């Protein structure tokens with residue numbers, strides 16, 4: 001259809017051309033969507049007790065006569081595919097999993113749900129199990145990108161995926177329980193089930209870092225969804241980019257709720273009063289601006305409860321009102337009686353035109369951007385003292401940073417806080433309007449030139465052409481609009497690794513979703529941020545009181561039991577509970593824990609290369625203390641053969657959320673010692689493998705680990 005539309009005769013009228021373009025876009029979008037889902041398009045079949053059957057796939061499809069040939073996995077009719085059990089067959093006789101590679105079926109596993117209906121033969125337990133498809137998926141090699149689990153979503157996961165849109169749903173579970181997978185499938189499900197609501201408002205997915213977002217970015221397109229905005233907490237303030245690093249102490253301070261007062265204190269401290277009366281020159285006359293006048297105007301402006309930049313107008317009007325009285329007095333003019341309105345207007349104009357008046361107003365109540373405010377707060381000790389009454393000198397010092405240094409992730413939530421209190425600066429808005437007008441002039445020139453070049457002068461005006469360009473720009477998707485707009489209200493927000501967010505980051509996210517429709521997934525036992533949460537109630541109660549619901553996942557689909565036992569032992573020895581957690585696979589290679597005989601880095605390189613050979617194309621990661629990362633990375637990149645698969649070297653924080661076939665953990669005692677929640681970091685590191693774990697150490701092992 002796309003080809004036909006493109007080949008079709010070009011109709012003459014602009015309306016016909018616009019229509020043709022619209023159809024071409026529609027078909028192209030549809031084609032892109034179909035291509036994205038074509039791998040493993042159909043993966044299931046349900047045979048029902050009434051003799052009918054249907055196929056389940058990534059999307060729904062009908063044939064040329066309109067008959068349904070594939071049911072979208074999110075449709076109600078597909079629910080039994082995930083939910084039916086022999087105890088509750090839900091009208092299903094049997095369920096089939098199709099494993100495909102491209103368009104070729106490579107495996108089939110059938111599961112009989114209603115055995116009685118199927119045959120009179122006595123039941124043979126060994127043949128009825130749907131573990132085949134799941135085990136195939138769990139045993140598969142991991143590449144650098146996460147795959148969807150649409151064909152093997154388990155019942156407890158499916159209930160979460162299909163849970164209602166409204167309210168805050170917290171999904172908690174240990175490592176590998178599918179929290180990320182479930183969060184992504186839920187986003188796709190919600191977009192399907194509530195398309196009307198969510199397509200216009202958009203869905204925001206927040207993940208801990210770019211590496212993680214890259215790891216998961218293919219999952220939603222493979223489920224037919226492309227309209228989700230993905231961002232890290234450091235990317236939520238349009239126009240600001242961040243560097244990660246910040247010491248744990250600073251991260252904790254900047255993330256804490258105490259910063260609410262600091263930011264509002266900073267804004268108030270920028271609403272100043274003169275120390276003494278200030279003489280102002282207006283057309284040769286001197287008028288005094290008194291502290292009392294400034295105080296009265298500031299009170300009025302503050303009482304307006306508008307944000308700083310908007311309240312500035314109130315301040316200016318009030319102050320001019322007071323000054324005009326003094327000015328009139330100085331000139332010996334009466335401001336009552338007929339004609340006084342005109343006189344007053346003239347005086348106000350003179351005041352507004354006076355350099356002195358303008359300068360003083362700006363000094364007292366300057367329009368500010370969030371960036372200016374925070375830069376001044378960080379870099380100016382006097383201002384910082386004024387804004388942070390009650391804070392210890394030591395904490396105050398922690399906030400210090402020179403102007404011009406890059407923003408950190410923790411700063412973003414503070415910028416957002418400041419933006420709320422400052423409001424729009426109309427000077428900024430005016431500048432933007434002027435820029436747009438200038439752009440239009442440039443575009444008009446370009447359009448005129450193009451018309452001349454193509455000899456089309458007369459057929460269409462330059463203005464029309466510019467409007468057409470503008471129309472194309474307007475056609476930006478909801479996701480693009482949302483990502484560029486700080487005040488966008490999303491219809492739903494999904495947060496992965498939610499335990500890492502600080503109090504200030506929660507405030508920022510809650511602002512992005514006034515309806516409080518959210519899915520938060522996380523595991524408090526894996527918290528590594530020093531500003532992160534240890535308890536969901538502590539985070540959520542202040543926003544929704546107790547109106548949030550908790551779902552738990554307890555089966556680890558990633559890490560075999562023999563490996564996970566060691567990871568849990570470390571936590572238990574440190575007195576940290578991990579909740580109920582069982583592994584879906586037993587595993588047959590217990591972890592190797594070994595003291596290094598000669599040189600640590602040499603041993604790490606040798607072991608990693610050996611693992612790479614054994615993994616035969618699978619992924620290998622080395623998880624290290626931050627202090628060793630550069631050295632190990634250097635040694636490894638020198639030793640790895642050109643063309644062989646990459647061995648990534650990560651800190652535990654960087655490895656969060658990811659998984660690898662084989663993982664080598666280096667110097668666990670140092671990982672534990674490096675951060676305040678170092679045991680949690682080690683737990684994260686040890687729970688990354690899907691197959692094998694090796695631990696190498698020089699220093700004494702943390703409690704719970706023994707050489708073997």
Ligand SMILES: Nc1ncnc2c1ncn2[C@@H]1O[C@H](COP(=O)(O)OP(=O)(O)OP(=O)(O)O)[C@@H](O)[C@H]1O
Nearest residue numbers: 149152153154175176177178179180181557558657
């Ligand atoms: N139902 C399922 N079918 C197939 N694979 C699954 C299923 N559930 C989870 N998995 C797989 O288990 C692995 C772990 O899932 P995921 O990363 O979502 O877990 P997580 O709970 O987010 O882990 P962590 O907290 O450690 O980051 C992934 O490879 C995922 O594809």
